[in-house]
Amino acid sequence: MSRIGVFVCHCGENIGATVDCAQVAQMSSSIPGVVHSVDYKYMCSDPGQTLIKEAVKEKKLTGVVVAACSPRMHEPTFRRACAEAGLNSFLCEMANIREHCSWVHEKGDQTTQKAADLVRVLVEKVKRNRPLRPIQVPVTKTALVLGGGIAGIQASLDIANAGQKVILVEKDPSIGGHMAQLSETFPTLDCSQCILTPRMVEVAQHPNITLLSYSELESLDGFIGNFKARIRKKARKVDEKLCTGCAVCTQKCPQKKIPSKFNAGLGMRTAIFVPFPQAVPNKPVIDIENCRYFKTGKCAVCQKLCPAKAVRFEQEDEILEIDVGAVVCATGFDVVNTDFFPEYGYGKYPDVINGLQYERLASASGPTLGEIRRPSDGKIPETVVFLACAGSRDRAKGIDYCSKICCMYTAKHAMLYRHKVHSGKAYVFYMDIRAGGKMYDEFVRRAIEEDGAIYVRGRVSRIYERDGKLIVKGADTLLGGEPIEIKADMVVLATAAVASPAAEELAQKLHISYDSYKFFSEAHPKLRPVETNTAGIFLAGACQAPKDIPESVAQASGAASKVCGLFSQDQLSREPLIAAVNRTAPPQYSSCTGCFLCESVCPYRAIERETITTRGGKPIRTIARVNPGLCQGCGTCVAVCRVKAIDLDGFSNSQLYAEVRALA
Amino acid sequence: MAETVRRTSGQTVVNDMEALRQRARELLDAGTVQVIIGYANGSNRRVRPFFARRPEDLERLILDDRCVLNLAVYLRKPEVKALGKAAVIATPPLLRSILQLAAENHYQESEAVFLALDSAGNVLELSSAEQIAGVLGSLPGSTGQDACVPSADRMPALSAGSTDRQARFAFWKQEFERCIRCYACRAACPMCYCEQCLVDSNQPQWIPVAAHSIGNLEWHISRAMHLAGRCVNCGACSEACPAGIPLNLVNQFLADRIQQEFGQKAGTSAKLDYALSVFSGSDRETFIK
Numbered sequence: 001m002s003r004i005g006v007f008v009c010h011c012g013e014n015i016g017a018t019v020d021c022a023q024v025a026q027m028s029s030s031i032p033g034v035v036h037s038v039d040y041k042y043m044c045s046d047p048g049q050t051l052i053k054e055a056v057k058e059k060k061l062t063g064v065v066v067a068a069c070s071p072r073m074h075e076p077t078f079r080r081a082c083a084e085a086g087l088n089s090f091l092c093e094m095a096n097i098r099e100h101c102s103w104v105h106e107k108g109d110q111t112t113q114k115a116a117d118l119v120r121v122l123v124e125k126v127k128r129n130r131p132l133r134p135i136q137v138p139v140t141k142t143a144l145v146l147g148g149g150i151a152g153i154q155a156s157l158d159i160a161n162a163g164q165k166v167i168l169v170e171k172d173p174s175i176g177g178h179m180a181q182l183s184e185t186f187p188t189l190d191c192s193q194c195i196l197t198p199r200m201v202e203v204a205q206h207p208n209i210t211l212l213s214y215s216e217l218e219s220l221d222g223f224i225g226n227f228k229a230r231i232r233k234k235a236r237k238v239d240e241k242l243c244t245g246c247a248v249c250t251q252k253c254p255q256k257k258i259p260s261k262f263n264a265g266l267g268m269r270t271a272i273f274v275p276f277p278q279a280v281p282n283k284p285v286i287d288i289e290n291c292r293y294f295k296t297g298k299c300a301v302c303q304k305l306c307p308a309k310a311v312r313f314e315q316e317d318e319i320l321e322i323d324v325g326a327v328v329c330a331t332g333f334d335v336v337n338t339d340f341f342p343e344y345g346y347g348k349y350p351d352v353i354n355g356l357q358y359e360r361l362a363s364a365s366g367p368t369l370g371e372i373r374r375p376s377d378g379k380i381p382e383t384v385v386f387l388a389c390a391g392s393r394d395r396a397k398g399i400d401y402c403s404k405i406c407c408m409y410t411a412k413h414a415m416l417y418r419h420k421v422h423s424g425k426a427y428v429f430y431m432d433i434r435a436g437g438k439m440y441d442e443f444v445r446r447a448i449e450e451d452g453a454i455y456v457r458g459r460v461s462r463i464y465e466r467d468g469k470l471i472v473k474g475a476d477t478l479l480g481g482e483p484i485e486i487k488a489d490m491v492v493l494a495t496a497a498v499a500s501p502a503a504e505e506l507a508q509k510l511h512i513s514y515d516s517y518k519f520f521s522e523a524h525p526k527l528r529p530v531e532t533n534t535a536g537i538f539l540a541g542a543c544q545a546p547k548d549i550p551e552s553v554a555q556a557s558g559a560a561s562k563v564c565g566l567f568s569q570d571q572l573s574r575e576p577l578i579a580a581v582n583r584t585a586p587p588q589y590s591s592c593t594g595c596f597l598c599e600s601v602c603p604y605r606a607i608e609r610e611t612i613t614t615r616g617g618k619p620i621r622t623i624a625r626v627n628p629g630l631c632q633g634c635g636t637c638v639a640v641c642r643v644k645a646i647d648l649d650g651f652s653n654s655q656l657y658a659e660v661r662a663l664a
Numbered sequence: 665m666a667e668t669v670r671r672t673s674g675q676t677v678v679n680d681m682e683a684l685r686q687r688a689r690e691l692l693d694a695g696t697v698q699v700i701i702g703y704a705n706g707s708n709r710r711v712r713p714f715f716a717r718r719p720e721d722l723e724r725l726i727l728d729d730r731c732v733l734n735l736a737v738y739l740r741k742p743e744v745k746a747l748g749k750a751a752v753i754a755t756p757p758l759l760r761s762i763l764q765l766a767a768e769n770h771y772q773e774s775e776a777v778f779l780a781l782d783s784a785g786n787v788l789e790l791s792s793a794e795q796i797a798g799v800l801g802s803l804p805g806s807t808g809q810d811a812c813v814p815s816a817d818r819m820p821a822l823s824a825g826s827t828d829r830q831a832r833f834a835f836w837k838q839e840f841e842r843c844i845r846c847y848a849c850r851a852a853c854p855m856c857y858c859e860q861c862l863v864d865s866n867q868p869q870w871i872p873v874a875a876h877s878i879g880n881l882e883w884h885i886s887r888a889m890h891l892a893g894r895c896v897n898c899g900a901c902s903e904a905c906p907a908g909i910p911l912n913l914v915n916q917f918l919a920d921r922i923q924q925e926f927g928q929k930a931g932t933s934a935k936l937d938y939a940l941s942v943f944s945g946s947d948r949e950t951f952i953k
Contacts, residue, residue, distance in 0.1 A: 587742070591860040595768045601941045622769075640941055642890045643858045644865060657868035 002033040002127045005061040006119055007052055009043035009068035011098055016041070018102040020112040024067065027116040031123050035059055044074050049081040056085035063087075063126035067095040067119045088131035090576070090650060095122040117663060124662040128655045132576040137629050139225040140325035141567045142167060146217060146506070149177020150549055151541025151556040152330035153199050158560030159328075160208035164567050167322060168203060169231055170213045171502075174279035175200055177332055181262060183362035183370070185549060186412045187443035193278060193365065200280040213281055218319065220510055221605055224536030225325045225572045226629065235315040237286035238272075242310035245282040249302035249311065250274060258290050260367075264357040266375055267367035272302045272311075276365060286311075326536050326563045329520060330556060331506060333542035336391050336399075336495040344390070344463045344493060350376040351470060352463060354390075354495040355409055362416045372420050374490045381424065381489030384417055385472045386410045387460055388430040391496035399496045401517065404546040406494035407434045411444045413492055414453035426453045427486055429460050429474055437550070456484065463491055497546035512537055519545050530559040538562050577650040578631035579606075579638060581624050592623035592645035598637035599624065606630035607637065680785040684753065685722045687779055687787040691751050692719050697777055698748025701738055703731040713738065717747065727753055727781075734900040736761040736854035739776055754778035756803050757898035759796050760931025761854040764896050766793040767936040770857055793934030800932075836914070837877070840884050842907040845875040849911050850887070852904035855894050862886060888914045893922040893939040896931030 006028040010016030021039040029037040036059045040048050043066055055061060064087065066078045071094040079089035097115040105111040141164050145156045148170030156166045168175070179185075180200075182192035203209050218230040253270035260269040262276050269275075271291040272284050292299035293313060303311040335356050339347030351374045353361075364370040374381045388410045392403040407430070414426040433455075435441040447453045458481075460474040469487040476484050499518035507514040512532040513521040520543050523531040530538050540556035541547060547555070566572075583590050589612045599607040610625035624646065626637075635648045647653055688700045704714035704724045711730045715738075716722050736758050738744045752758065759778060765771040771793070778790040783804045790796050847863075850856045863871045863883055871886060872879035895915035902912045923929050926939040926947065 588859055591858070593770075593858050595770070597938055597941055600938060642862060643860055644862060644870075645860075654868050657870075 002063055003035045003059060003061050004031075004033050004063045004065060004123050004126055005036040005052070005055045005059060006031075006034055006038075006123065007043055007048075007055075007064065007066045007068075008037075008039040008097075008115075008119070009048070009066065010039065010041045011069060011102075012041065015068070015098050015102040015115075018105060018107045018111050019097060019115045021115075023112055024097070024115045024119060028065075028067075028119045028123070031120055033127055034123060036061065043068050044077055049077070052078065052081050053085040056082060056087050061087060062091065063123075063129060064092040065095055065119060065122045065126055066092065067097045067115065067122075069098040070094075070096050090132040091126065091129050093122050093126050093129065095119045121659045121662045124658040125655045128652065128658055129650065132649060134573045135576050135578070135628055136571045137225055137574055138571055139567060139569060140227075140323045141165065142322070142324045143326045143328060143563045143567075144169065144217075144227070144229050144322070144324040145328045145330060147177065147330035147332055147541070147543070148172075148175030148203075148211075148213065149330060149332045149541060149552075150179040150196065150199075151332070151543075151552040152177070152328070153196075153203055154553045154556035155328045155330055155540050155560045155563075156203055156209050157199065157206065158557050159563050160206045162560070162564045162567075164208065164564060166206075166209045167229075167231075167324065168209055168211050169215050169217060170211070171216050172275065173214045173236070173273075173283075173285040174275050174281070175203060175211065175213060176276070176278075176280070178356070179549060180276060180278070181264065181356060181363070182359045183364070183366070184412065184416060186408045187437075187439040189412070189415075191364075193363075197278045197280075200278070204280045211281065212320070214285055215320075217506065217509060220327065222630065223604070223632065225566070227324045227327060227536065229322045229324055229327075231320045231322060233318040233320055235312075235317050236283065237288065237312055237315050238284055239310040239312050239315075240281065240283050242308045243283045243306075244308050244310075245274075245284075246307060247274070247284075248305050248307065250284055252301050252305050254299065254301060255290055255292055258287065263360045263367050264354070266353075266357055266360050278365075286313075326538065326566050327510065328538045328540050328556075328559045328563060329506070329510065329512070329532070329543055330540040330559075331500055331503065331543040333497045333546060334500045335497055338493055338495065340391060340397075340495065341493065343461065344387075344491070345465075349463070349465055349470060349491075350374075351381075351489065352491045352493065354493050355406065355413065358413055358492045359409075362413070362420070370420075372417055372424075379489070380421055382421075383425045383427070383486065383488045383490075384414075385460075385470075385486055385488040385491045386414055386426065386428045386494065387491065388428065388494045389459070390493035392494075393431060394496075397496070399498070399517070401546070402434060403494075403497040404434070405497060405548045407432075408437075408440060408443065408548065410492075410494045411435075411447040411453070415447045415451045418447075418451040418453060426451075427472075427488070428453055428455045429458055429472075430455060431457070431459065437548075458484070497542065499543070503543065510534065510537055519543065530555055530562055536566065575633070576628075577633040577648065578628055579626045579633065579635065579646050579648045580628075581626060581646050587620075589621065590623045590645060591643050592641075593643055594622050594624065595642070596624060597640050597642070598646055601636045601640050603634065603636065604630050604632050606632070680781055680787070681725070681727060683785065683787050684727065684779055684781060685725055687789065688716070688722050688725070688751060688753075689719045691777065692716075692722075696749070697751040699744075699750045700725070700753070700779075701735050701744070701750050702753035703727060703733070703735075715744070715747065725753065727755075731755065732757075732899055732903050734758055734761055734852065734854050734898045736765065737852065737900075739765075740770065740854075740857050749776065751777040751779055754780040754790070756800060757896060757900075758854075759790070759800050759803070760896035761898060763793055763796055763800070763934050764894060764931045764936070765854065765857075766934035767930075768855075768894070768938075771934075797933055836884075837881065839909045840880040841877060842909060843875060843880040843884065844907060845873065845880065845883065846906060848904040848906060849901035852900040853891075854898070854900070855891055855896075856887075862890070884911070884914065888918060891915050892918040893926075893928070894930050895919050 008021045008025045010021050025037045025039040036055050042048050064082055075094050079092045082092040083089040095118045101115045143159045143166050145152045145168045156168045160166045179196050185192045215231050215233045218232045221228045249272045250270050253272045255271035258269050259265045260267045272286045274284050288294040338352050338354050345352050360366040388406050391397045391399050414428050417426050435444045456476050458475040458477045462473045464471050472486040472488050474484050475481050503518045512534050520539055522529045523533050538559035540559040541552035581592050606627045608625045608627050609622050611622045612620045637646050638648050691697045700716040702714050702725045703711050706712035735752050762771050774791045780788045871882045897916050899912045902910050922939050
């Protein structure tokens with residue numbers, strides 16, 4: 001016979017003001033099997049927990065129901081208290097009479113009755129609970145880092161330097177990300193590549209890091225500590241081991257007029273290419289969509305000239321299956337193109353460019369070798385207009401948020417222009433200047449005061465071409481909204497930072513949540529900023545929201561420390577609330593019919609096939625078996641099983657049935 | 665009590681019975697199979713399943729349009745399995761059942777031999793799901809309505825195109841009133857292979873077992889849902905029902921809906937995913953993505 005204890009919590013006024021807790025305790029005492037029933041002001045307090053512990057010992061309780069808040073809040077607290085008193089912690093359950101009752105109803109008899117009903121339901125459940133032990137699962141101490149931009153690089157290096165193995169997956173032929181494209185970085189104006197490339201080389205040389213460039217994640221299965229990643233290593237068509245990086249192929253390739261993605265479309269590259277001189281790894285890739293050999297079957301110049309004989313036209317994509325314990329997602333962001341703006345010419349004016357293109361113009365490794373020359377005719381522009389908030393903070397464009405980096409890089413752009421073209425005029429149109437950060441405001445002041453950038457507070461309504469000039473029409477709102485018209489030679493739009501196009505698909509592969517802008521969601525905006533809601537998957541950098549370099553690096557180090565914390569344990573404890581297939585006496589052995597419907601619905605691939613054999617090893621029948629390491633206790637298999645041969649511990653069919661019957 | 669139109673004409677549709685018997689005899693003689701499962705005449709002009717283990721028994725084998733009992737149910741029974749490998753006299757509905765059983769891991773390749781007659785009267789010997797799927801469409805009687813259909817005047821609610829849900833529900837409530845819960849439908853159904861049926865569970869007792877309205881309705885709705893997308897429309901349930909409830913119409917209704925929604929039909933291939941549990945990118949509802 002069950003001996004259940006019921007403990008009703010007032011939660012101060014939270015429950016006590018609407019529910020008559022004393023009466024709930026009194027009503028509960030008459031439920032068959034309940035031997036002890038009390039109410040108390042704060043059950044989670046130390047004296048409250050002592051009440052439970054003492055009752056467990058004195059009344060020899062076989063089960064405990066705490067009627068209080070949501071089990072998400074205090075279930076661990078009360079289960080621990082029961083465990084300390086010698087009762088298996090899974091024999092303690094919570095009836096949620098706060099979120100499910102007192103907070104959502106008015107004070108009254110019916111509210112008290114509902115609280116009593118909720119207690120009665122849980123008493124019936126606890127009667128059918130059985131003692132369970134947590135499951136121990138091993139941890140694979142290898143981290144998977146997705147994205148080889150600065151965030152991914154930093155996270156990889158931090159994890160690797162802590163002595164753990166890292167697999168860094170980058171979709172492009174080289175790591176480096178957007179930071180490799182930048183010219184100088186605010187607020188110190190040091191050269192982006194000069195500070196980034198040593199890190200890139202360190203990644204390539206680190207004994208704990210395996211770099212998989214030109215690769216993408218196909219799928220991720222499993223759970224914290226035990227993920228299985230399938231990674232597609234795209235065919236470079238070049239044998240990485242043989243290639244020496246001599247660059248004969250890239251010089252001799254006859255297909256030379258392909259817009260370079262690295263140069264934001266301003267420069268050209270060949271069909272066999274290395275994205276930029278400092279690329280890591282410094283091995284070329286054949287772009288088969290543009291390669292003459294793949295289009296016509298003739299050419300093969302690179303193959304003929306390669307001194308290392310490393311070109312492999314027949315190379316195919318390769319799928320790697322890797323076990324990892326944690327994932328850091330650092331897949332970065334993208335910027336909107338100029339064709340997003342009808343009012344600024346829909347991308348048809350070549351001299352209206354976006355911030356990333358300007359970075360390439362200003363970069364010493366860029367198509368103009370660092371001279372500011374406009375794309376249309378290569379002339380040095382005399383007047384340049386910079387537009388902050390192009391798309392950002394604009395509900396009409398569907399981008400409500402602030403892209404955060406534009407204020408700073410626009411100040412930098414104006415400054416770089418004035419440094420390179422002393423006679424030039426730099427206008428900046430802005431909404432507000434958001435320069436929060438160490439040395440940031442000083443940087444903007446320097447652009448205005450020392451480098452003579454002309455800041456105009458107002459937005460630009462239209463840009464059009466007249467007599468070879470770009471006419472920028474705006475308003476100066478600080479001077480009473482006076483219309484202003486500037487004849488510019490070049491316009492730079494600080495276009496909005498947006499989630500990368502593949503973000504949504506990736507989030508679905510990883511089973512992580514994302515917001516309406518397709519940026520990945522953190523588990524808590526303040527207190528768990530690098531975790532996702534999926535245990536074991538962490539976020540770093542601008543895939544979560546627009547971020548500058550210092551922030552990305554800080555978050556990457558944060559994610560890395562979370563990974564290292566996870567890897568400091570050899571085993572993880574998991575709740576044992578998992579499904580199991582029943583076993584019965586021979587000749588049936590189980591009521592499972594072996595239809596394996598459960599196998600097709602299980603989202604965690606936890607269903608295995610088990611063949612029951614005689615002692616001599618002769619197979620009798622094949623039934624389903626639940627892998628306890630993979631099962632997450634979602635119960636989908638229980639719902640589809642026609643025979644009800646599969647059941648979930650802690651939420652068994654008979655428990656749920658009894659709970660429903662208790663309300664009848 | 666309303667009456668189902670049963671096919672009891674007894675007209676022999678098979679003229680090549682001798683060829684079939686001859687082939688069965690060869691199989692028994694060669695020891696390829698140990699038992700031939702077919703039909704024989706029972707009492708009162710009824711047809712009964714027949715298990716021939718000796719060549720001389722084969723004379724009693726018959727095959728006519730009264731032979732609607734689905735013999736596939738016997739392949740799953742331990743006592744039949746104990747007889748050894750079986751050859752089964754096959755009709756198109758039986759072969760459809762075998763394909764669906766194979767799709768559900770309940771028929772293994774070459775577990776049995778199926779003897780069917782093609783339209784030219786040749787005996788076909790089939791054993792793999794692939795062979796069955798290959799010839800099924802060309803067998804006589806493989807198209808059209810195989811199962812018994814109650815006459816339309818008996819059930820205006822069910823006449824073609826009727827969308828009156830209330831009328832339909834009223835009709836079925838009345839039909840299920842007559843159910844005596846003998847579970848003959850379950851016993852006759854090749855897809856009802858569970859060793860412990862949901863309705864036999866008493867911890868918890870999901871469905872009341874007494875033959876009264878509520879329990880009857882729950883039982884038949886549960887059974888229909890368990891057969892949704894799996895019923896091959898052999899009609900054995902309706903044939904078996906002593907109360908004459910046209911049960912296969914419920915299952916067929918669901919089968920039609922599954923075909924409309926997901927474009928698949930049970931008993932057409934041995935490689936068929938269960939429509940209600942898998943998701944494909946071409947499914948119409950995209951909410952699950």
